[in-house]
Amino acid sequence: xxxxxxxxxxxxxxxxxxxxxxxxxxxxxxxxxxxxxxxxxxxxxxxxxxxxxxxxxxxxxxxxxxxxxxxxxxxxxxxxxxxxxxxxxxxxxxxxxxxxxxxxxxxxxxxxxxxxxxxxxxxxxxxxxxxxxxxxxxxxxxxxxxxxxxxxxxxxxxxxxxxxxxxxxxxxxxxxxxx
Amino acid sequence: xxxxxxxxxxxxxxxxxxxxxxxxxxxxxxxxxxxxxxxxxxxxxxxxxxxxxxxxxxxxxxxxxxxxxxxxxxxxxxxxxxxxxxxxxxxxxxxxxxxxxxxxxxxxxxxxxxxxxxxxxxxxxxxxxxxxxxxxxxxxxxxxxxxxxxxxxxxxxxxxxxxxxxxxxxxxxxxxxxxxxxxxxxxxxxxxxxxxxxxxxxxxxxxxxxxxxxxxxxxxxxxxxxxxxxxxxxxxxxxxxxxxxxxxxxxxxxxxxxxxxxxxxxxxxxxxxxxxxxxxxxxxxxxxxxxxxxxxxxxxxxxxxxxxxxxxxxxxxxxxxxxxxxxxxxxxxxxxxxxxxxxxxxxxxxxxxxxxxxxxxxxxxxxxxxxxxxxxxxxxxxxxxxxxxxxxxxxxxxxxxxxxxxxxxxxxxxxxxxxxxxxxxxxxxxxxxxxxxxxxxxxxxxxxxxxxxxxxxxxxxxxxxxxxxxxxxxxxxxxxxxxxxxxxxxxxxxxxxxxxxxxxxxxxxxxxxxxxxxxxxxxxxxxxxxxxxxxxxxxxxxxxxxxxxxxxxxxxxxxxxxxxxxxxxxx
Numbered sequence: 001x002x003x004x005x006x007x008x009x010x011x012x013x014x015x016x017x018x019x020x021x022x023x024x025x026x027x028x029x030x031x032x033x034x035x036x037x038x039x040x041x042x043x044x045x046x047x048x049x050x051x052x053x054x055x056x057x058x059x060x061x062x063x064x065x066x067x068x069x070x071x072x073x074x075x076x077x078x079x080x081x082x083x084x085x086x087x088x089x090x091x092x093x094x095x096x097x098x099x100x101x102x103x104x105x106x107x108x109x110x111x112x113x114x115x116x117x118x119x120x121x122x123x124x125x126x127x128x129x130x131x132x133x134x135x136x137x138x139x140x141x142x143x144x145x146x147x148x149x150x151x152x153x154x155x156x157x158x159x160x161x162x163x164x165x166x167x168x169x170x171x172x173x174x175x176x177x178x179x
Numbered sequence: 180x181x182x183x184x185x186x187x188x189x190x191x192x193x194x195x196x197x198x199x200x201x202x203x204x205x206x207x208x209x210x211x212x213x214x215x216x217x218x219x220x221x222x223x224x225x226x227x228x229x230x231x232x233x234x235x236x237x238x239x240x241x242x243x244x245x246x247x248x249x250x251x252x253x254x255x256x257x258x259x260x261x262x263x264x265x266x267x268x269x270x271x272x273x274x275x276x277x278x279x280x281x282x283x284x285x286x287x288x289x290x291x292x293x294x295x296x297x298x299x300x301x302x303x304x305x306x307x308x309x310x311x312x313x314x315x316x317x318x319x320x321x322x323x324x325x326x327x328x329x330x331x332x333x334x335x336x337x338x339x340x341x342x343x344x345x346x347x348x349x350x351x352x353x354x355x356x357x358x359x360x361x362x363x364x365x366x367x368x369x370x371x372x373x374x375x376x377x378x379x380x381x382x383x384x385x386x387x388x389x390x391x392x393x394x395x396x397x398x399x400x401x402x403x404x405x406x407x408x409x410x411x412x413x414x415x416x417x418x419x420x421x422x423x424x425x426x427x428x429x430x431x432x433x434x435x436x437x438x439x440x441x442x443x444x445x446x447x448x449x450x451x452x453x454x455x456x457x458x459x460x461x462x463x464x465x466x467x468x469x470x471x472x473x474x475x476x477x478x479x480x481x482x483x484x485x486x487x488x489x490x491x492x493x494x495x496x497x498x499x500x501x502x503x504x505x506x507x508x509x510x511x512x513x514x515x516x517x518x519x520x521x522x523x524x525x526x527x528x529x530x531x532x533x534x535x536x537x538x539x540x541x542x543x544x545x546x547x548x549x550x551x552x553x554x555x556x557x558x559x560x561x562x563x564x565x566x567x568x569x570x571x572x573x574x575x576x577x578x579x580x581x582x583x584x585x586x587x588x589x590x591x592x593x594x595x596x597x598x599x600x601x602x603x604x605x606x607x608x609x610x611x612x613x614x615x616x617x618x619x620x621x622x623x624x625x626x627x628x629x630x631x632x633x634x635x636x637x638x639x640x641x642x643x644x645x646x647x648x649x650x651x652x653x654x655x656x657x658x659x660x661x662x663x664x665x666x667x668x669x670x671x672x673x674x675x676x677x678x679x680x681x682x683x684x685x686x687x688x689x690x691x692x693x694x695x696x697x698x699x700x701x702x703x704x705x706x707x708x709x710x711x712x713x714x715x716x717x718x719x720x721x722x723x724x725x726x727x728x729x730x731x732x733x734x735x736x737x738x739x740x741x742x743x744x745x746x747x748x749x750x
């Protein structure tokens with residue numbers, strides 16, 4: 001699942017203080033609504049959100065929430081989240097202690113004379129071509145949020161681009177301590 | 180043993196120790212009402228589902244046991260949303276069971292369908308939509324466990340009609356681990372390092388104050404509070420939600436803090452160098468403008484809910500624990516306490532200069548509302564339970580009645596729900612039939628939920644209702660007088676419409692009226708002599724009377740306005 005937030009473009013690049021919360025929840029109906037509702041009514045901002053079944057558990061899901069820690073103290077966000085009965089565990093990952101990845105998919109329609117340029121961009125970004133026809137190419141990039149930002153900005157030069165990004169997922173850096 | 184879901188639901192309530200349910204049947208909950216006929220549980224048939232919710236709250240606040248309400252789907256469920264929100268704000272343990280349309284009809288906009296788990300997500304501690312009859316015992320057991328442990332609160336269980344109609348093999352969870360709540364850990368061990376840090380602050384403080392909140396009552400910590408306060412000689416304030424947690428007659432009690440708090444209680448916090456918060460949450464009605472609140476005070480914050488720490492005010496030491504355990508630990512670790520004579524000298528001079536006061540009564544009416552409350556208090560037995568609605572009468576009842584023990588003051592604090600008083604009194608009387616229960620109500624509040632007096636009469640629940648009838652929505656009138664240039668907008672109600680005496684009589688109650696101090700004395704005596712039916716008294720009070728002291732909205736507590744007769748004094 002990806003973030004429900006509308007795509008607002010690369011100029012909305014974050015300057016706010018982000019924090020990553022990796023939240024283990026019971027895999028029950030309405031849990032995502034409980035979390036989204038809590039954030040809405042307490043005035044906490046979600047920057048991005050990713051949900052998937054938790055590793056090795058049919059009963060749990062993992063929700064990775066990138067929160068805007070300027071909208072509320074992180075302690076408040078974690079404290080209130082912890083009170084949700086379906087929330088089992090919360091890991092707070094400070095960005096410098098985390099490995100973060102996002103997935104970017106983009107379909108670019110190009111004239112023939114632009115195709116060489118496009119191929120160079122794709123290669124430079126280490127993106128993969130996953131679909132192609134006579135007029136368009138679809139590329140995929142699984143990379144850091146910054147690398148995804150960079151590719152997105154570069155692709156702005158093309159006239160017709162449809163671009164989707166997922167919420168980010170994260171794990172602690174090996175050998176580093178998380179809080 | 181094969182049971183229907185409905186039978187399993189009732190049996191689960193019996194297993195949970197329920198003796199009383201407040202409710203009103205309807206289509207989706209119909210199957211559950213049939214096995215109720217065979218149960219030992221008493222059902223109180225209300226006249227409106229909001230009444231059921233507030234009765235359950237009154238029951239819970241008077242007894243410390245969870246209140247239970249049972250209503251149908253759709254409008255039955257939405258009518259109880261206000262009490263659920265109220266219980267959520269005041270951390271009152273409730274279990275609310277709602278009927279739901281059959282599972283096959285959910286999502287089809289069926290008759291009397293509404294998404295009550297969605298609606299109440301933000302105002303319950305948790306809620307359940309039960310998917311099968313075999314899940315019912317666990318859902319009910321979990322609901323009681325969640326409602327009553329940690330920080331208490333309301334839990335809603337939504338039961339589709341086909342779930343209550345289908346068959347299941349009876350079972351009952353034998354331990355908490357069978358409740359399947361992997362994310363719910365309400366209890367924590369006290370961290371001794373936090374206690375030690377708190378003790379160091381207490382031993383160093385020169386102007387400490389024990390800031391006692393509702394959590395002190397919830398954890399039944401009054402005895403521990405009295406013991407710790409007496410040993411440490413620290414002054415005590417009790418918030419609106421904690422009235423009765425520390426005896427009003429105790430010489431160390433400074434009274435209630437907050438927007439309409441006692442001058443000395445407000446100023447003690449304001450000048451304090453250490454606030455020891457016990458199950459309180461730095462509510463805006465207590466702090467006034469937060470930036471100017473108790474500017475020199477360090478904060479020790481005791482709360483079972485760690486999300487309360489640093490929510491409003493940065494704390495210096497937080498102790499996650501229930502208040503009782505924390506007080507025991509603090510008392511055991513505190514050895515030396517500073518001599519607080521200088522602090523007490525200041526406090527005593529404030530008390531001498533700014534006691535709670537009001538204009539002297541006249542002999543020919545209209546009545547002073549404060550005098551009515553003091554007169555009822557004097558004429559009523561010790562341990563009498565008082566409930567109220569919300570507004571001026573609530574503040575006067577909190578100020579002018581002497582609360583000596585826990586569970587004797589029952590009101591709507593956080594939510595400020597008008598109409599709370601009458602149904603809460605009914606619930607309190609059901610839970611504590613040995614006690615006299617008075618409602619101090621306003622005429623505006625009374626009109627919101629008065630129909631539950633029909634319930635009270637029919638169920639033989641003899642509560643006593645004092646309407647302080649000033650013919651206005653009094654608190655709004657007070658604000659319009661003081662802050663809106665006396666431009667009175669939509670606050671006049673009329674003293675005679677409705678006729679409260681006739682209305683009371685139509686509902687099977689005794690209706691009385693008093694317009695001057697002599698009549699007041701007589702009707703209070705008469706009301707206290709009636710113990711078989713509810714009594715309603717229409718006290719005609721002075722509509723220009725205002726609640727003082729008052730901290731204006733948005734002001735710091737330093738800007739407290741005392742009674743006009745005390746202005747210009749210096750301490």
